[in-house]
Amino acid sequence: MGDNKLLALDNIDLSISEGDFVSIMGSSGSGKSTLMNIIGCLDVPSSGEYHFRDNNVSTLNSNKLAELRNKDIGFVFQNFNLLPRLNAQENVVLPLLYSGKNLKERNKLAIEALESVGLKDRVHHRPNQLSGGQQQRVSIARAIAGSPKLILADEPTGALDSKTGLEIMKILNDLNAKGITIVLVTHEDDIANYGSRIIKMKDGKILEDKKNVNN
Amino acid sequence: MSITDLIYLSQKSLRSNILRSILTSLGIIIGVSSVITMISIGTGARIEVEQQIERFGSNNLIVRSQSSSNRGVSMGANSVNTLTLKDMEALKEELPAIKAIAPNVALSTQIVANGNNWLATVTGTTNDYFDLGNWKFENGRSFEEEELSSGARVAIIGKTVQKNLFDTDSPIDEVIRINKVPFTVIGLLDEKGGTAWADLDDTVIVPLKTAKQRLVAKKFPGDQIRSMTINVRSSDLLFKTEKDVDTVMRKLHKISANGNPDFVIRNYAQFLNARQESSRVMSILLATVAGISLIVGGIGIMNIMLVTVTERTKEIGVCMSVGAKKRDILLQFLIESLMISLIGGLIGIALGLGVIFGVSEYFKWKMSLDYMSIVLSFVFSSSIGIIFGFYPARKAANLNPIDALRYE
Numbered sequence: 001m002g003d004n005k006l007l008a009l010d011n012i013d014l015s016i017s018e019g020d021f022v023s024i025m026g027s028s029g030s031g032k033s034t035l036m037n038i039i040g041c042l043d044v045p046s047s048g049e050y051h052f053r054d055n056n057v058s059t060l061n062s063n064k065l066a067e068l069r070n071k072d073i074g075f076v077f078q079n080f081n082l083l084p085r086l087n088a089q090e091n092v093v094l095p096l097l098y099s100g101k102n103l104k105e106r107n108k109l110a111i112e113a114l115e116s117v118g119l120k121d122r123v124h125h126r127p128n129q130l131s132g133g134q135q136q137r138v139s140i141a142r143a144i145a146g147s148p149k150l151i152l153a154d155e156p157t158g159a160l161d162s163k164t165g166l167e168i169m170k171i172l173n174d175l176n177a178k179g180i181t182i183v184l185v186t187h188e189d190d191i192a193n194y195g196s197r198i199i200k201m202k203d204g205k206i207l208e209d210k211k212n213v214n215n
Numbered sequence: 216m217s218i219t220d221l222i223y224l225s226q227k228s229l230r231s232n233i234l235r236s237i238l239t240s241l242g243i244i245i246g247v248s249s250v251i252t253m254i255s256i257g258t259g260a261r262i263e264v265e266q267q268i269e270r271f272g273s274n275n276l277i278v279r280s281q282s283s284s285n286r287g288v289s290m291g292a293n294s295v296n297t298l299t300l301k302d303m304e305a306l307k308e309e310l311p312a313i314k315a316i317a318p319n320v321a322l323s324t325q326i327v328a329n330g331n332n333w334l335a336t337v338t339g340t341t342n343d344y345f346d347l348g349n350w351k352f353e354n355g356r357s358f359e360e361e362e363l364s365s366g367a368r369v370a371i372i373g374k375t376v377q378k379n380l381f382d383t384d385s386p387i388d389e390v391i392r393i394n395k396v397p398f399t400v401i402g403l404l405d406e407k408g409g410t411a412w413a414d415l416d417d418t419v420i421v422p423l424k425t426a427k428q429r430l431v432a433k434k435f436p437g438d439q440i441r442s443m444t445i446n447v448r449s450s451d452l453l454f455k456t457e458k459d460v461d462t463v464m465r466k467l468h469k470i471s472a473n474g475n476p477d478f479v480i481r482n483y484a485q486f487l488n489a490r491q492e493s494s495r496v497m498s499i500l501l502a503t504v505a506g507i508s509l510i511v512g513g514i515g516i517m518n519i520m521l522v523t524v525t526e527r528t529k530e531i532g533v534c535m536s537v538g539a540k541k542r543d544i545l546l547q548f549l550i551e552s553l554m555i556s557l558i559g560g561l562i563g564i565a566l567g568l569g570v571i572f573g574v575s576e577y578f579k580w581k582m583s584l585d586y587m588s589i590v591l592s593f594v595f596s597s598s599i600g601i602i603f604g605f606y607p608a609r610k611a612a613n614l615n616p617i618d619a620l621r622y623e
Contacts, residue, residue: 042536042616063540070538081533081620085231095537097220142537 008034009045010204016183018149021176023184023195023212031204033154036185040073040152041065053149070099074143076172078155080135082127082142088114089123092142099146106145113141117171133164140171150181157191169194216543218550225551228523229558239519240559242512243599247563247592248570249505253498254588255571260494262583264487270407270415272349274450276457277481278302278464279442297477300438302467306445309463312452317343318423318440320431326380326419328391333379337393337419339426347446355387355402358422366424371402373416393419396429450484457482509595512559513603520552520607531611532619545612552604553597560596564589 009031016022016039026032037043038050041057044065050057055068069075074095082091089110096106114123117137127135136156143151153172157165173194176182186192193212200208229236280297303316319340326333342357344350355371362369370391377386386400398421407415427435435441447456457480470476524531531544568584575582 037617040536042620063542066535066538066540069536075536077620081529081536083530083533085227094534097216097224098534098538098540098543100216146538 007204009038012048012204012206014199014206014209016181018181019176019179020197021173021182021184021195023186023192023198024201025185025187025189025192025198026201026207027187029203030201032185032201034204035201036152036154036183039150039183040075041068066098070095071146072149074140074146074148074151076136076139076143076151076153076156078158080127080132080139080159082135082138084127087124087126088119088130088138088141091127091138092145095142095146109145110141113145114138116144117141131164132160133167136160136164136168137171140168140175144175144180148180150183151175153182153184155186156184157186157188165191216539216546221547221550222554224547225554228527229551229554235519236555236558237562239515240512240555240562242508242510242515243556243559243596244512244563244566246505246507246509246512246599247560247596248567249501249508250592250595251564251567251584251588252570252574252582253501253505254585254591255567255582256494256501257498258585259575259582260491264491267483267487267490269349271483272347272444272446273484274447274453275347275483276445276447276453276460277442277483278445278460279479279481281477281479296435296439296441297468298440298443300440302464303440303443305467306460306463310456310459312448312456312459313445314448315343315347315446317341317347317444317446319344319443320423320426320435320439320441322394322426322431322434324394324430326376326391326393327395328380328386328389331380333376335373335376335417335419337421337426337430339421339423339430341423343446344420344444347444350407351405353403353405354385355400357402363422363424366422366428368396368398368425368429369401369422370398371404371420372400373404373418374406375414375417376419377403391419393421394430398425453482453484509599512556513599516552516555516600517603517607519555520548520604521610523551524548524607524611527611528614528619528622531614532616532622535614535616536620541612544614545608548608548611549601549604552608553600556596556600556604557593560592563596564592567592 012035014035024032024035034043038045038057041052041060042065044050044058044060048058052068053072055064057065057068060068083094086094089107092110092113093106096109101109111120111123114120117140119134119137119141122130122134122138125134127138130138136159151172156168156172160168169191172182172184182195184192184195192198196212198208198210198212199206278298300318303318307313307316317340319338321336321338323334323336326335326337338344341363345352345357353374357371358369361367370393372380372386372391380386380391381389386403389400390397391400392398404416404418421430423440445456445460447453460480461476464478465472465474465476468477534544571582571584
C-alpha cells in the first residue's frame, strides 16, 4: 500500500438490465463489495460514471443518494442488520419513515411485506426473539416494503444453514419473478447459480461475465 | 420524517437504557432545581421587603433618645428623653431633604371601654404619622388642626384594640378611657397584621399635645419627645440625610464628632438591605451551583451521546442504507439529547418545588414560586440539550454509510 493508490475497481464496464438476476462472485478483495456499494448508491466512483435508471449517480449529493436508496433500492445483508430495539414491523417500517409515508399507509405496507415473506404471526417479535432465517426474512420484508426496483443481497445466506439459505433464495427468486432486479453477491457456487447471469471478479476486474446455462 | 416519528424512535432508544438516561440527566436535574430555588429565594426576599415597606413606609429614618453612658452615670432608659420638639424644628429647617417629621410620645396603659379592659400602646403624634407609617383608615378620619393645637381628647384606634374593646361593633364616636381620661374615638385604622416581634394593630393614637398634657406629662415634660420619624424626599438621599441628621443633632446637643451621642438613628432601609443582601448572597451561591451543574450536565450529555453514536454506528449505517438523510440522523440524535435534558429539567423542576416547599415550611423562610422560573428552566435545559447534543449528532450525521455499515 503505502503511497501506491489501490484501485478497488479497475476499468469496469457493466450494465444490468431491469428484471435481471445477477450473481457477483469473487474472493475477498476482488472488489465485489465496492461494486455492490456503487450499484447500491452507497458510494460514488472516484472516476467514471454510474447510471441508475435515469440518474447519473456519480453526480448526486448525499441527500439525492439517500432518496434513491430509499425509493428504488432494497438491501439484504449477511448479518440481517435489523435494529435490535425495534420489533419486526417497526424494522420494516423504517425505510417508509424516511420516505415520509403516513402512519396508516406505512403500517399497512409493512404488514403486507411481512406477510409476503411468511412472517404474518411474527410482526411484534423483536430480532432476538426470531431465528436467523426469520430475521433474514424480516430484512427482506424491509427491503421490499418501499417497492424498490432493485434488491442488493450481500451474502444473504452466509449466516444461515443450507436449508434456511435455500428458503431465502426461493424468496429472492420469487421477487425476481415479479420483476424486481436482483444483484446477489456470494462466493458459493450453488447460491450463485440462482442468478441468470454470473459475474466473476478478481483484483477489481471482471474476470468472466456469462449467462447462467444451469438456470 | 416527522417530529412525532423522531420522538418515537428517540424514546425507544432512551428507554432501552433507562438508568443511563437518568444518570446522564443528573447534572441537569441539580442545575434546574438550583435555578428554581434560587429564583424563588430572590422573589421571596423581594416580596418580603415590599411587604415591610408597605407596613413601615419607605425612606424613613427613626431618631430615638439613648442614654449616654460615657459620663459613667446611666440614668435608666425612661429618665432620658434627650429629644425635643426644638430638635425637630431645627432638623426641618436645616435639611431640605426632609419631607416631613412625625414626633411621638408613647406609653403602655390600660384602656377601658364598653365594660372591657385592654392594655395597649398609646402614641401621641401628628397627622404625618399616618402618612409616614403607611397607615390607612378603615373608618373615620385623622385629626383636625384644631384638635391638634387645642389638645382635644380624641383617639384613633387600631384593629386589635377595636376587637378587644368593641368586638365587631363600630368604635366611631364611642368613648374610651385612657388612664381614666375619657377620649372620643374618631377613626379606625386598617389592619396591617403582625410582625415577628409586635402586633402593629395593637395601637391607640392621640394628638401629641393631648398626650403630653394629659397622659405623659411627667414622663415627657416640656417639649421632650420619645422619638421622631423622619421622611426623606427620595431613597437616594436616605443615607446622606442619615449622616446630615447625625451632624445636626450633634451640633444641637453639643456632642463632638467622635463623642458618644445621646440619640440613635435607625435606618429601616438598612435592615431591608441586609435582608436583601443575604438572599442575594444565597442566590449567587445557588446560581453558581446551577451554572456549574448545568455545564457539567451538558458535558455529561455530550459524553454519553458520543458513546451512543459510537455504539450505534452500525445502526446509523443501516438507517442510511434504507434512505436516512444526514438531516434525519442529525435530528434523531439531537432529539435524543434534547429529551434527556428535558427529562432532567422535569425532574429538576419537581425537585426544586420540593426544596422550595420544604424550606419555606421548615425554616419559615419566605419563598415565592415564580412561574417564570419554570419557563426559564425549560429554556435552560432544552438549550443545554441542543448545544451539547449538536456535536455528537453532527458526528453521527457525517458518518460515511459504508464505513458505518462495516463497523463492528
